[in-house]
Amino acid sequence: xxxxxxxxxxxxxxxxxxxxxxxxxxxxxxxxxxxxxxxxxxxxxxxxxxxxxxxxxxxxxxxxxxxxxxxxxxxxxxxxxxxxxxxxxxxxxxxxxxxxxxxxxxxxxxxxxxxxxxxxxxxxxxxxxxxxxxxxxxxxxxxxxxxxxxxxxxxxxxxxxxxxxxxxxxxxxxxxxxxxxxxxxxxxxxxxxxxxxxxxxxxxxxxxxxxxxxxxxxxxxxxxxxxxxxxxxxxxxxxxxxxxxxxxxxxxxxxxxxxxxxxxxxxxxxxxxxxxxxxxxxxxxxxxxxxxxxxxxxxxxxxxxxxxxxxxxxxxxxxxxxxxxxxxxxxxxxxxxxxxxxxxxxxxxxxxxxxxxxxxxxxxxxxxxxxxxxxxxxxxxxxxxxxxxxxxxxxxxxxxxxxxxxxxxxxxxxxxxxxxxxxxxxxxxxxxxxxxxxxxxxxxxxxxxxxxxxxxxxxxxxxxxxxxxxxxxxxxxxxxxxxxxxxxxxxxxxxxxxxxxxxxxxxxxxxxxxxxxxxxxxxxxxxxxxxxxxxxxxxxxxxxxxxxxxxxxxxxxxxxxxxxxxxxxxxxxxxxxxxxxxxxxxxxxxxxxxxxxxxxxxxxxxxxxxxxxxxxxxxxxxxxxxxxxxxxxxxxxxxxxxxxxxxxxxxxxxxxxxxxxxxxxxxxxxxxxxxxxxxxxxxxxxxxxxxxxxxxxxxxxxxxxxxxxxxxxxxxxxxxxxxxxxxxxxxxx
Numbered sequence: 001x002x003x004x005x006x007x008x009x010x011x012x013x014x015x016x017x018x019x020x021x022x023x024x025x026x027x028x029x030x031x032x033x034x035x036x037x038x039x040x041x042x043x044x045x046x047x048x049x050x051x052x053x054x055x056x057x058x059x060x061x062x063x064x065x066x067x068x069x070x071x072x073x074x075x076x077x078x079x080x081x082x083x084x085x086x087x088x089x090x091x092x093x094x095x096x097x098x099x100x101x102x103x104x105x106x107x108x109x110x111x112x113x114x115x116x117x118x119x120x121x122x123x124x125x126x127x128x129x130x131x132x133x134x135x136x137x138x139x140x141x142x143x144x145x146x147x148x149x150x151x152x153x154x155x156x157x158x159x160x161x162x163x164x165x166x167x168x169x170x171x172x173x174x175x176x177x178x179x180x181x182x183x184x185x186x187x188x189x190x191x192x193x194x195x196x197x198x199x200x201x202x203x204x205x206x207x208x209x210x211x212x213x214x215x216x217x218x219x220x221x222x223x224x225x226x227x228x229x230x231x232x233x234x235x236x237x238x239x240x241x242x243x244x245x246x247x248x249x250x251x252x253x254x255x256x257x258x259x260x261x262x263x264x265x266x267x268x269x270x271x272x273x274x275x276x277x278x279x280x281x282x283x284x285x286x287x288x289x290x291x292x293x294x295x296x297x298x299x300x301x302x303x304x305x306x307x308x309x310x311x312x313x314x315x316x317x318x319x320x321x322x323x324x325x326x327x328x329x330x331x332x333x334x335x336x337x338x339x340x341x342x343x344x345x346x347x348x349x350x351x352x353x354x355x356x357x358x359x360x361x362x363x364x365x366x367x368x369x370x371x372x373x374x375x376x377x378x379x380x381x382x383x384x385x386x387x388x389x390x391x392x393x394x395x396x397x398x399x400x401x402x403x404x405x406x407x408x409x410x411x412x413x414x415x416x417x418x419x420x421x422x423x424x425x426x427x428x429x430x431x432x433x434x435x436x437x438x439x440x441x442x443x444x445x446x447x448x449x450x451x452x453x454x455x456x457x458x459x460x461x462x463x464x465x466x467x468x469x470x471x472x473x474x475x476x477x478x479x480x481x482x483x484x485x486x487x488x489x490x491x492x493x494x495x496x497x498x499x500x501x502x503x504x505x506x507x508x509x510x511x512x513x514x515x516x517x518x519x520x521x522x523x524x525x526x527x528x529x530x531x532x533x534x535x536x537x538x539x540x541x542x543x544x545x546x547x548x549x550x551x552x553x554x555x556x557x558x559x560x561x562x563x564x565x566x567x568x569x570x571x572x573x574x575x576x577x578x579x580x581x582x583x584x585x586x587x588x589x590x591x592x593x594x595x596x597x598x599x600x601x602x603x604x605x606x607x608x609x610x611x612x613x614x615x616x617x618x619x620x621x622x623x624x625x626x627x628x629x630x631x632x633x634x635x636x637x638x639x640x641x642x643x644x645x646x647x648x649x650x651x652x653x654x655x656x657x658x659x660x661x662x663x664x665x666x667x668x669x670x671x672x673x674x675x676x677x678x679x680x681x682x683x684x685x686x687x688x689x690x691x692x693x694x695x696x697x698x699x700x701x702x703x704x705x706x707x708x709x710x711x712x713x714x715x716x717x718x719x720x721x722x723x724x725x726x727x728x729x730x731x732x733x
Contacts, residue, residue, distance in 0.1 A: 050130035101147020106136035295345035306336030385597035409439035489695025
């Protein structure tokens with residue numbers, strides 16, 4: 001036993017020594033490349049934009065895998081500003097209206113691109129009044145020719161990084177001869193790297209270098225011939241296969257008209273037992289509900305019912321007029337309500353960590369993907385992301401589900417907002433959801449309605465739709481009525497009325513017409529939905545997680561359903577009591593209480609580069625003809641959905657693929673029709689500006705009037721008080 005312990009200690013010491021040697025070898029190789037003045041791919045002065053959006057001149061030295069920045073051309077020890085690690089970077093051309101040639105180095109995951117040490121071991125770079133950005137570097141060459149040279153040199157440096165690693169590994173293999181001990185090996189490394197002076201010449205033939213680069217080019221050519229190239233980090237291209245989708249089961253629609261249900265005699269006792277445990281105004285999120293009122297599917301799947309007509313968003317994307325665009329967005333929003341469950345049922349409350357995914361195939365060949373995850377249990381928060389870049393839209397949202405009991409009725413409130421982004425236009429429409437009201441729990445027939453005010457607002461265009469879902473009054477009236485309007489500022493441009501499960505009409509500048517009507521022909525145009533086969537689903541996916549409860553409800557075995565449901569809820573409580581914080585899988589918390597999908601891509605669709613969107617294990621990616629090095633950053637960096645909104649105040653043109661020249665558009669003769677269209681467009685913009693000014697003036701006048709009224713009221717109150725005091729003293733005398 002002691003012999004075994006001794007051998008283990010020796011083995012551990014050997015591993016530690018090998019680790020230290022390897023760490024030292026890598027560090028020495030890096031310092032050798034930094035210090036050696038002969039290893040330079042290119043060096044020149046460039047303008048670089050800092051975090052304060054100002055341009056400064058720096059002397060840039062490009063080495064294999066490294067870009068070193070100095071304040072001055074003399075490049076002394078104290079002039080070092082920073083070192084960019086090129087193996088972390090992607091390169092794109094960045095055209096702009098200013099003179100010269102602009103390009104950008106950036107980290108695809110928005111992480112730091114800088115090294116920790118300088119070429120002479122400096123820990124801190126030279127002080128600058130205009131600090132440089134952490135995750136990207138925007139450079140400008142004095143001319144187009146110089147910029148092209150820098151682009152080619154950077155590409156060469158990317159390739160040299162691989163050649164340098166390959167060469168050093170081969171040299172170490174040669175040095176690893178059994179006749180050379182560790183001390184000799186360390187000594188040879190020190191003699192090779194000390195002060196940048198090589199004591200022995202390490203020759204690499206030009207033939208080997210050309211062969212190395214030819215192999216890299218051959219791999220790239222093979223990828224281009226395949227026509228598909230997955231998004232990658234660095235220069236490694238990964239295979240990415242799509243999930244195996246199957247058609248979803250046939251949909252079941254509830255009855256037309258109001259959604260009502262009579263509670264059976266066998267379940268009335270359960271209802272009364274439940275009502276005795278709660279009081280008016282109480283939140284029902286922690287109350288265990290009987291299984292006979294459950295719809296056999298999860299709330300995460302229920303939220304997907306709103307997107308069977310997602311192809312209507314394509315009409316909004318193609319609409320040039322902002323007023324007609326918000327009309328079409330409103331039409332899409334209203335298209336998600338007419339489907340009702342068979343009976344008055346409530347979906348399962350999702351379990352913490354539960355996920356759901358599905359997709360819809362569009363007639364134009366594009367695909368809409370739906371991803372949802374339960375990110376919190378108390379409070380119950382669900383996050384979702386819907387994407388179809390080819391059709392031109394993304395939808396994201398974080399929904400907090402709450403329920404309130406009011407005696408004879410209860411309300412299911414969906415707090416939170418959805419964000420519909422039209423990618424090509426850079427417009428985001430913020431939408432809230434109505435609440436569901438169920439009345440007649442104790443007296444009368446149980447009836448479900450939608451209620452509350454819904455706003456659809458686009459900050460960029462200034463248009464806003466307001467919809468009022470009306471509850472049926474006690475006397476008279478009809479079920480499922482809706483009224484609304486479309487406004488620009490305070491100007492009412494159109495009115496909306498009808499039934500949210502039937503015909504809805506709009507009255508605008510062009511007169512009254514039908515906005516939405518779910519006729520049988522329209523229902524047949526619902527997009528076909530696809531889902532993952534049960535056998536291939538993960539344990540935390542909705543259908544598989546709730547499968548035993550669903551089977552029991554389908555077999556009308558309420559006791560078995562209650563038993564399985566209780567087991568899931570008890571497991572969730574045990575996880576909560578364990579003290580281990582829950583980590584979300586596909587969404588991360590950002591912007592307060594909102595969660596965002598970690599694989600979201602908000603770039604507009606590029607017909608010349610993008611081929612298709614595919615999904616695998618909740619990761620939605622775009623198959624492209626060219627590597628990500630040739631495309632812009634896909635991360636959303638702000639509410640305006642522009643990837644570089646915070647980077648520059650100048651006009652940014654969509655990045656082009658390297659080596660592709662920007663050909664100026666040929667001027668065409670202006671015909672009378674084109675001139676008329678331009679005049680009409682200018683008139684429309686002028687009218688829009690006038691309406692905005694009038695709305696602003698009206699708001700300012702309203703504020704001024706309110707201030708005057710408040711002042712007069714205050715003066716009147718003060719005067720009245722003074723008069724009362726004066727009269728009081730006069731009466732006493």
